[in-house]
Amino acid sequence: MKYVWSHWRSLETRIRSRKTKFLIVDFDGTLAPIVKTPQAAFLNGKTRKILLEFSRLKTVKVAVISGRSLRDLMPHFRLKGIIYAGNHGLEIRGKGFQLPPGAKRARRLGTVIRLLGAKLRKNFSKVAGVWVEDKRYTVSAHYRNIHKKYLPFLNRTIALFRKKYAHWPVVWRKGKKVWELRPGIGWGKGDAALYLTGKFPRALPVVIGDDRTDEDMFRTFRKKGVTIRVGRSKRSLAEYYLRSPADVRRFLGRIRSL
Numbered sequence: 001m002k003y004v005w006s007h008w009r010s011l012e013t014r015i016r017s018r019k020t021k022f023l024i025v026d027f028d029g030t031l032a033p034i035v036k037t038p039q040a041a042f043l044n045g046k047t048r049k050i051l052l053e054f055s056r057l058k059t060v061k062v063a064v065i066s067g068r069s070l071r072d073l074m075p076h077f078r079l080k081g082i083i084y085a086g087n088h089g090l091e092i093r094g095k096g097f098q099l100p101p102g103a104k105r106a107r108r109l110g111t112v113i114r115l116l117g118a119k120l121r122k123n124f125s126k127v128a129g130v131w132v133e134d135k136r137y138t139v140s141a142h143y144r145n146i147h148k149k150y151l152p153f154l155n156r157t158i159a160l161f162r163k164k165y166a167h168w169p170v171v172w173r174k175g176k177k178v179w180e181l182r183p184g185i186g187w188g189k190g191d192a193a194l195y196l197t198g199k200f201p202r203a204l205p206v207v208i209g210d211d212r213t214d215e216d217m218f219r220t221f222r223k224k225g226v227t228i229r230v231g232r233s234k235r236s237l238a239e240y241y242l243r244s245p246a247d248v249r250r251f252l253g254r255i256r257s258l
Helices: 004-016 045-055 070-076 101-107 110-123 148-164 189-197 212-221 245-257
Strands: 021-025 060-065 083-086 091-093 131-134 139-142 170-175 178-183 204-209 226-230 240-242
Touching: 004 204, 004 226, 004 240, 004 245, 021 189, 021 245, 045 060, 045 245, 060 189, 070 083, 070 091, 083 189, 101 178, 101 189, 110 131, 110 139, 110 148, 110 170, 110 178, 170 212, 189 204, 189 212, 204 212, 204 245, 212 226, 226 245, 240 245
Parallel strands: 021 060, 021 204, 060 083, 204 226, 226 240
Antiparallel strands: 083 091, 131 139, 139 178, 170 178
């Protein structure tokens, strides 16, 4: 991976080569810093101002694609002119966009996801620091605040669930201190991002994320656009990296001035 600012001249030239840019960004850990609980997340005022300016430009399209539900994501922005995708792309809101067939098929498994989520919640009901979040179409088992003595129990329980319900049409994805439970039909952030950019084929995709769930987007756009991970990782498919949400804000400011 190459650090953005160590290769800025060549990257700037590449970004300038296209009149229109399509900026695709994650929220937690990318636009906003990782915090102890999802409810405590916040969008920096300077970042919001830059996004507001982007939303008024014809040369920059912006899509925020998050694992959060739209109901949870939208209050952090309330900015018109931006495309929002929640639940890893199972919810999409933006002018001129409708939910594609792949996402509709995946959403039909919401009942199964919620049933399994209820079983998880029951198993972890007495474990402090574990929060099983029902997002209607997906479920997240957060454990950032769990005491280390309970980690073996958590890992054993997740392993047991994955084995016991292996025949169910669901997939498990591990993120930063979270296990995501999603429909087993192929639809994720990469699919959603590809669908959104299809409306603007001449725009240069600039994709920024920080988690394993964002690797789908990096894989999709590795040869089609600029891929940037927040935090260096040898395992990531992103071409570049930035060090923090503050570094992302600096990068967005540079994009604004191009």
